[in-house]
Amino acid sequence: MIKEASIILILSTLKPIGLATAKDVNSREFTSHSNGTVSVMVPGTSTIQSLQPVQFCGEFVPLRQSNVTRRWVTVLLQQSRHRDYLLRLRKRAVKFFPVIEPVLVRYNIPRDFKYLPLVESDLSGTSTSPKGAGGYWQLMPQTARDFGLIVRPGNDERRDLYKSTVAACRYLQELHHELGSWTLVAAAYNSGVTHVQNRIDQQGVRSYYNLRLHRETSTYLYRVLAYKELLTRPRMYSDMLSPAVLADLTRPLPGERFQPGVLPFSRPSSGPGVEPEPTWGPRSRNFLEETLAQIVGEPEENNTTSDAGSASMTSSPGQTPATMAGLLGLRVLRFRRTRLWQVFLAAKRKIQPLFDWDWV
Structure with a gap:
């Protein structure tokens, strides 16, 4: 019963x-x-x-x-049922995530929080809630003022993506200091820290997934996760998505550095506080690096690393000349192929790089 x-x-x-x-x-x-x-x-x-x-x-x-x-x-x-809405959010993410991500990194906020504005405001700076929350991060007027934003008629800095992201990061830091869990921080961002703390005290539970919260907050984090998964790993849910939605979520977009698809899933290699690999943007170590590490072994602690994040080319006693030659050939092929492929794609789409070092 x-x-x-x-x-x-x-x-x-x-x-x-x-x-x-x-x-x-x-x-x-x-x-x-x-x-x-x-x-x-x-x-x-x-x-x-x-x-x-x-x-x-x-x-x-x-x-x-x-x-x-x-x-x-x-x-x-x-x-996943809203095809046009998902495609519109994806296009906005391509434009706005490069502005949001560096701010999150500067304030030590996990990258997954960049999906909160998708739920809060549909990544629209002009969005305003019935309670008065506004801007990309849907900050309340007093909260925005407390964290350094100007909120007055004719000058509402909550509509400035960069400034509002800075204020939101400072607010998230304060919530994490009080609650100690990023999942609870997301819940408190939606309903307020008082509501979440009262429910924790009443129920004696500190897990978001087991807390009984009010209706909107109880599904808030699931909605954030749904956007994260649909925008980064849509093929993982191909049986749930219609062919039209899957095609929209996997079709390359101009200026998009990360192409959605099936990403290898791995658990964090260190403690619980270590952030996993980013799901949007360049990865610190690609599949080729992992394969080479398995072939020639991980580098010693005193070995230097190249500026690309790979193992040093200095030979070790366990590496034969043939292995070293093959490794060198693969590394050269990697850099040449990457640049030529970027040039080919750019010429095909008739686009220019954002920066001179994009193709280097």
């Missing part, structure tokens, strides 16, 4: 915002596996979708919990 009551409670929180109900995602239609994946029966079809592990700021979503999996699939299906 307790389990059935909890299911009814969770589903009742989804109905008022227009999400799917139990007929769409049934708890008996998904199975968790030992490798962290979850198999889900796509509603209305006989297709089985394999859900890969999902993380927000290094914290993995507990997909083995039936209520979490049901809510995640429900929100993902809801967000």
Whole structure:
């Protein structure tokens, strides 16, 4: 009876915002596996979708919990139905993410927070909520003033992408200092730190996925994750997406440095505080580097590294001349092919690089 009551409670929180109900995602239609994946029966079809592990700021979503999996699939299906809206958000992300990301890095805010403005304002600076929150990050007037923004008629700096991002990062830092968890920070950004802290004190739970919050906040982080996954790994959800939506999400866009597709998923190699590889923009180590590291071994601690982030070409006792020659050939081929490929794509699309070093 307790389990059935909890299911009814969770589903009742989804109905008022227009999400799917139990007929769409049934708890008996998904199975968790030992490798962290979850198999889900796509509603209305006989297709089985394999859900890969999902993380927000290094914290993995507990997909083995039936209520979490049901809510995640429900929100993902809801967000993926709006084809034109997703394409418009993707185009805006290509334009605005290069401005947001450096500010996040400067203030030590995880890169996953760049998806919050997609949920808050659709990445529109002129968006204003009925409660008075405005700008790209939907900051309340007093909160914006507290963090250095000017908010008055005729001069609202919440509509300035760079300045509002700086203020939002300072606000996120303060929330993290109070709550200590980035998932709880996202929830507090939506509903306020007082609401989240009161629910933590009442329920004795510090996990966002197990806290009972009000309707909008209970699905807020799932919506952020849905945009992150759909914009970075759409092919992972090909069984859930229509062919038209999948084509829009995987078609290259001018100026887009990262092409969405299937990314290799790996857990953080160090402690829980280490941020995983970025999901948007150039990666610090590509597939070729990983393959070469397996062939010739990782470099010693006293070996130097090149400015491209690769292992040093200094030979070691375990490397034969043939291995070194092959390694050198692969590295030269890598740099030449990368530059020629960029020039070819640019000539084909008739675009110019943003900076002189883009093709170097």
